[in-house]
Amino acid sequence: MKKTLFVLLILTSLSVNAQITVDQLLDKMVLAVDNLKTATYTLNQSERIQGKMRDGVIDTRLQATGPFKVYLKITAPAKDSGTEILYVEGERGGKCLVNPNNVPINVNLSIYDSRVVKDQHHSMLESGFKYFKSIIVQMRKKYADKIDDYVKLSNVKWLGKDYYKADINYNDFAYESYTVQAGEDVRKIARKKFVNEYMILEHNKIADYDDVKAGQVIKIPNVYAKRTVLYIDKVNFLPVIQELYDDKGLYEKYSITNLKINPTFPADEFTKDCKTYNF
Numbered sequence: 001m002k003k004t005l006f007v008l009l010i011l012t013s014l015s016v017n018a019q020i021t022v023d024q025l026l027d028k029m030v031l032a033v034d035n036l037k038t039a040t041y042t043l044n045q046s047e048r049i050q051g052k053m054r055d056g057v058i059d060t061r062l063q064a065t066g067p068f069k070v071y072l073k074i075t076a077p078a079k080d081s082g083t084e085i086l087y088v089e090g091e092r093g094g095k096c097l098v099n100p101n102n103v104p105i106n107v108n109l110s111i112y113d114s115r116v117v118k119d120q121h122h123s124m125l126e127s128g129f130k131y132f133k134s135i136i137v138q139m140r141k142k143y144a145d146k147i148d149d150y151v152k153l154s155n156v157k158w159l160g161k162d163y164y165k166a167d168i169n170y171n172d173f174a175y176e177s178y179t180v181q182a183g184e185d186v187r188k189i190a191r192k193k194f195v196n197e198y199m200i201l202e203h204n205k206i207a208d209y210d211d212v213k214a215g216q217v218i219k220i221p222n223v224y225a226k227r228t229v230l231y232i233d234k235v236n237f238l239p240v241i242q243e244l245y246d247d248k249g250l251y252e253k254y255s256i257t258n259l260k261i262n263p264t265f266p267a268d269e270f271t272k273d274c275k276t277y278n279f
Contacts (some may be wrong), residue, residue, distance in 0.1 A: 020150045026140060026230060032237035033133040037065045041259040047121045047252050049197075054119055056080075062128050062270065069270040070127045071195055071277065074101075084278060087111060087124055088270055096124065097272055101279050106272070106279050110185075112209065121198040121252060122186075129238060135224045138194040139168075141225075156231060158241065159257070163231040173226035173247060175203060175219040181215040195221045199246060225251065236261060 020028075023165055043058045057076040063069035067089040074083040082101035095108040097118065107182065109116050111123050125131070156165040178189065186209040190197035201209065204218045224244070231241035241257040273277040 020153070020164065022147055022166070023140075024151065025166065025237075026136060028237040029135065029239060030133055033129040036129060036238070037262050038063050038265060039128065039259065039261055040263055041172065042257045043127075044255045045132060045253070046120075046250075046251070048202075049119050049121075053250070060127060061265070063265070063270065064130060068125070070124055071270060071274075072124060072127070082278075083125060085116065086270065086272065086277070086279070097279060099277075108220070114208075121196070132239065132242060135194055139171075139224070155232050157175055158231055162234045163240075164234060166228075166230040168228040168230070168234060170226055174222050176222050177217055178220045180212045180214055180216045180218060181202070184214070185210045186275075187213060189218075189220065193220060194222050196244070196246075199251065210233075213243045221246070231255075 023214055038086070039062045041060050043060055045058070045157070046053050046055045055076065056074065059073045059075060061071040069088045072085045074080045080101060084099040085096050087096040092108050096111050096116065097106055098109050099106050111125060115124055125135060150170060152167045154165045154167070156163050178193070180189065185199050186206065187197050190200060197209065200218065200220050206212065226247055227245040229243040230239045232239050238259070240259065242254045243250065244252040269272045
């Protein structure tokens, strides 16, 4: 019996490798993200804020191509439940329309306003998969000759569906010195270096994303995360679960449920007059 089980484990491991390589899987994932035009989904998130993991649930409607458009409705935590946020690239002077859950008036706010991004690692511009795809693309460029050493593949099931699990480990994760350049804030630095902006904020005990100045030396991570775990759907090849770890442990976890790919939206979608919104 033990021998049979051992043989089955070997065959299972070989079947994963025979089905797809790391490069093939990442190529398919990048192509799937590029082919995603519109989507609706529920984002379940857990992010470390001031040393504690904070959970949230956000219903999302997204247009990823053409002018970027995104509608968010927060359903958890309870204190924020019912809050709606609408952003359309090129409209409202770059601001988003917010329907707070506790104030009977709509307001236009910067997408980086503290009332919009409070207790959030990322802005709504990172909604969808494209931002994360850019991180993976950069990772492949930086570690092209080590990709098979860093990424281990296996098969997993989640909510009754089959996924590839890509477990990416960077043993050389560390913080390195960076001198802030003129005109840079924490977000611009993070985009330039393809690292996590909130991780910079937290590690340097910086009060706000704008709270840096030219010539200041700060510490930034040398990669986006020390460990990244992805569940990549075997049918649509989208990374519907993303777990990210720093040197202290789990840092961010995102899982996407109720995903609909490339739905056709009604004409009034992404307008404040949309019948399913409450602006």
